[in-house]
Amino acid sequence: xxxxxxxxxxxxxxxxxxxxxxxxxxxxxxxxxxxxxxxxxxxxxxxxxxxxxxxxxxxxxxxxxxxxxxxxxxxxxxxxxxxxxxxxxxxxxxxxxxxxxxxxxxxxxxxxxxxxxxxxxxxxxxxxxxxxxxxxxxxxxxxxxxxxxxxxxxxxxxxxxxxxxxxxxxxxxxxxxxxxxxxxxxxxxxxxxxxxxxxxxxxxxxxxxxxxxxxxxxxxxxxxxxxxxxxxxxxxxxxxxxxxxxxxxxxxxxxxxxxxxxxxxxxxxxxxxxxxxxxxxxxxxxxxxxxxxxxxxxxxxxxxxxxxxxxxxxxxxxxxxxxxxxxxxxxxxxxxxxxxxxxxxxxxxxxxxxxxxxxx
Ligand code: SF4
Ligand code: SF4
Numbered sequence: 264x265x266x267x268x269x270x271x272x273x274x275x276x277x278x279x280x281x282x283x284x285x286x287x288x289x290x291x292x293x294x295x296x297x298x299x300x301x302x303x304x305x306x307x308x309x310x311x312x313x314x315x316x317x318x319x320x321x322x323x324x325x326x327x328x329x330x331x332x333x334x335x336x337x338x339x340x341x342x343x344x345x346x347x348x349x350x351x352x353x354x355x356x357x358x359x360x361x362x363x364x365x366x367x368x369x370x371x372x373x374x375x376x377x378x379x380x381x382x383x384x385x386x387x388x389x390x391x392x393x394x395x396x397x398x399x400x401x402x403x404x405x406x407x408x409x410x411x412x413x414x415x416x417x418x419x420x421x422x423x424x425x426x427x428x429x430x431x432x433x434x435x436x437x438x439x440x441x442x443x444x445x446x447x448x449x450x451x452x453x454x455x456x457x458x459x460x461x462x463x464x465x466x467x468x469x470x471x472x473x474x475x476x477x478x479x480x481x482x483x484x485x486x487x488x489x490x491x492x493x494x495x496x497x498x499x500x501x502x503x504x505x506x507x508x509x510x511x512x513x514x515x516x517x518x519x520x521x522x523x524x525x526x527x528x529x530x531x532x533x534x535x536x537x538x539x540x541x542x543x544x545x546x547x548x549x550x551x552x553x554x555x556x557x558x559x560x561x562x563x564x565x566x567x568x569x570x571x572x573x574x575x576x577x578x579x580x581x582x583x584x585x586x587x588x589x590x591x592x593x594x595x596x597x598x599x600x601x602x603x604x605x606x607x608x609x610x611x612x613x614x615x616x617x618x619x620x621x622x623x
Contacts, residue, residue: 391414
């Protein structure tokens, strides 16, 4: 049995299998030798290698939480069209890898006839990465897939058509622990809690370890309460992160009115034209209004529309804001600038812009 044919479980069952054993032959042959790529139509990338070989990648939008039936269907489609080769991008799009141009159109027709959209390349909105939300996690301040579905329905035309100035990466994290990497997205949707946890003294001593609960708080807001065999929360110091609730289920903090959504803009990971940028606060709070979150959808669409109408070609959201200035951005979008936009974290002084040109 060759190295490549060995099943990955033959060596270990820890960690992911070695990706080199699953590369499509065309990628294996041209590994590290790709010269450039083009996007001939939305949803199709063509990578050309030094050897002249071309790899056609067809990008298909996909949900993040999927069923085994769906995965089996994709695997069957891969067997039918791409010799079994398929991959998922970091934004959970499915990408079909082909070495023959004539196979591209039949694949796209097959995908679209099943209701799977092709797009998300170049200056478009690609799939929205998100976290677990109410489906799975225990600390979410908002839902994940429900909000994302509502937003994506409203911006879906930008997935199919490359009609924006540049890529717009939208992300959602349902609490500020940020499994969703919302710190570096063009538009970030972030669930926030606004109330501290409430200690359930009855249960706490029985189901939680007090020292590790105290130690879990990054701001030192928890101290032991030996009298009640529980803990005391200093609400002034609490930043509503939910860390303590992860440690101790007797410190619940979910609240229908207090929890909601904030929007952040202008982050990016790319090094092109400008160094990577962090997302900055745009809208401090929007209520949780399932099942369709109209306030959040409206606010995201507004930010996207103003960007699409005013940014220059190739200019990412953060680059555009930096060029026009935050003051103008707030007035163009009609978003109110409030005291919540001012960073009052203890160590924020180190990051303040303190020149005479300081605006906000
Ligand atoms: Fe859980 Fe927070 Fe991650 Fe959402 S972002 S899945 S609430 S830890
Ligand atoms: Fe500390 Fe976070 Fe718990 Fe507040 S929510 S008490 S900041 S761990």
